[in-house]
Amino acid sequence: MPVIAIKNSMGFCLAEDVYTSLGGLLFHKGTLVKERELEILEAFKISEVTVEELASQKQEEVRKDEVESLKPVDLEFIRSYKEAVQLFKKLMIHVMGGQTIPVMDVRKILTPLLPIVQNHPNLLMQLPQVSNEEEYVCEHSVAVGLLSFMIAKWMKLPQNEWVQISLAGILHDIGKTKIDPKVLWKSTQLTASEYEEMKKHTVYGYQLTKGVSGLSEGVALAALQHHERENGSGYPLGLVGNKLHIYSKIVAVAEVYHGMCSDHLYKKGVSPYQAVEQLLKDSYGKLDPAVVHTFVNGLTQFSVGATVELTDGSIGKIIFADRNNPTRPMVESNGRVINLAEVRQLYIKRIV
Incomplete structure (x- = not known):
């Protein structure tokens, strides 16, 4: 792949990810360099880039094909996700009836989704919402399973543990099947x-x-400990961080994040960026800092190019995500660049 000067890069597709001098992701591999991209590269004093050996017109076609190819992926994910929620709902009913957990069935629920989120982790920032509180328990479980899987991957834990950690996530609330339904589905405050x-x-x-059989000890400990906190303020045993299993720490971060992003009876969900800002605050005392920072960095590095709405109602596209300020990227809106790290009164309200 040729390495060329920035001034000659117009019309070429990037053959590699481009990073700033501080290590922040500026553009993904495959981005077509047009006038706006060139201005940003020059602004960050990038002198040269590696590009693909394709003609400009051909690259425009490739880029168009890539964008269009995401649409079926989104549709496939939404379909598989909603189907997984319904399958898990049936599974919970069986467990409520006294049956043991059918581990192979749980794995089958996750199987179609895991490859999709591995290849398109940005989907984790726009998980579908269910319509009622009863289904939320099932939707939350599936979401936490997917999030836990990706955290394990981003933490570079042994690959043969990723599925077990995903099982820990999807089964973390399975004990709610033994809670009195009048309490579990109560529509007013407990x-x-x-x-x-x-x-x-x-x-x-x-x-x-x-x-x-088929579930590791970590899965059981995650079910027990996912509400424990690093400073000992959690339940049921009030354990401190060095007494908690790594699966529990991962599931705790995943379930807190998804809980904050979701709509509930008494509050609306917040944007993914507000949620990760709160996670970063909670990493001092409540949640494991290493797990939180790995999750935040993994989740936000895929946000470049995402269309977002800011709290002032303006719509823009993320053009740069600084690793040191992952929740406050640079957003281009109406021809101007807004650096949210400096404009502190604004934040990302939602991903469009």
């Missing part, structure tokens, strides 16, 4: 005693998953 009953789902989850 009383103090009802909340204490709800907290027992962690112990019930441990009992349901411990010793089950």
